[in-house]
Amino acid sequence: MPQLDTSTWATMITFSLITLFSIFQPKLSNFNFLPLPYFKPKTLLPHPSHPWTMKWTKIYSPLSLPPHL
Known part of the structure; x- marks a missing residue:
């Protein structure tokens, strides 16, 4: 299974952030x-x-009222 090449990720993330900031x-x-x-x-x-x-x-407190029938 081939390994994922992550060497360009740092530059892509940096340039993406710069582009978003400039936009x-x-x-x-x-x-x-x-x-x-x-x-x-x-x-x-x-x-x-x-x-x-x-x-x-x-x-009036409800307990002090007369009972309702």
Whole structure:
């Protein structure tokens, strides 16, 4: 069974990478990237110091509810 000649693989891989780089470099250099997002400062809205005093809610645990028949 003949042996596989791998002596030219290194040069083929090197030249393939150089060719791919030379093909894709102009395409990537012409690509317009989006600018970085602009962060607006948050405006502080006046809110009460204790928001739970404005509204009364009660959360029932399912075990504390009366049984439904």
